Amino acid sequence: MQLCFATNNAHKLAEIKALLGETFALKTLKEIGCEEELPETTDTIEGNSRQKAEYVWEHFGVDCFADDSGLEITALNGAPGVHSAYYGGSRDFQGNIARVLEELKSASDRSARFKTVITLVLQGKVYQFEGVITGQLLKEQRGSQGFGYDPIFVPDGHERTFAEMSIEEKGKISHRSRAFAQLVDFLKPYS
Template sequence: MQLCFATNNAHKLTEIKAILGDNFELKTLQEIGCNEELPETTDTIEGNSAQKAEYVWEHYSVNCFADDSGLEIEALNGAPGVHSAYYSGERNHARNIERVLSELANESNRKARFKTVITLTLAGKSHSFEGIVEGSIIDSPRGTDGFGYDPIFVPEGGNRTFAEMTLDEKGKISHRSRAFAKLVAFLQSYSGINS
């Protein structure tokens, strides 16, 4: 089945190709001729995910899925949440991490969770899939793999950050892989769509 993954994030693309395997032919935005920045103007992770997938369908008539993810920290009332990518005021992983650690400096509650919502738009109809991984925020970054907040997030029951794990290890437990497992299960059981 051919699908467009509505992202220009090379890290996400690599991660998702590893999860999806050979059953699906993934097209990038560039490959379908979409060079504009997709809208992300809602105030929720769910809303941004739907907005991107629906935009691609409406403007390119291509079956598409889009994801939006965020880090939700309990002591910060769910922040950075939908603003995770630009939490420091710019799209800069190191500065975003600095801001989070600064805001948690005197906080004993370090509970956090990563949440991904995927919206799949097939023939104009949208379907939503959510993946969550609970964990906590550590005091300083550890690890060199991954991206975003991976160096400060330790999943529940573990002792290594996402950035200390291999792509394969992270892929087995991450919020994104959990949401994508639901997407893949749906796609495999879905009939009535031409590949």
């Protein structure tokens, strides 16, 4: 089955290809002729995910799925959430991490969760899947794998950050893999 994954993020694409395996022929935005930046103008993770998937369906007529993810920090009342990618003022992961660490400097509660929502538009119908993983935020970065807030996030039940795990290790437990497992189960009858 052919599907478009509505992303330009090479790290996400690599993670998802590893999760989906050979069951689906995954097309990129570029491969379907989409060169523009997809809209992400809602104020929720769910809304942005849906907005991107519906945009691809409406403009290119291709079955597709899109995801949106965010880091929700308890001590910051769920921030950065939907604004995770630009929390430091631009799409710079080091700037985002620096702002989080600064805001948590005096916080005793360092609990947080990553949340991913995937929206699938299949033959014009919309389906959503959510994956969550909880953990703790460190006071300093560790590891060089992954992207985003991975160097400061230690999942509950683990001692290493996402950035200290291989893509396969992270893929077994991450918020994204949990949401994608639901997507893959849903798509099984179509493969």
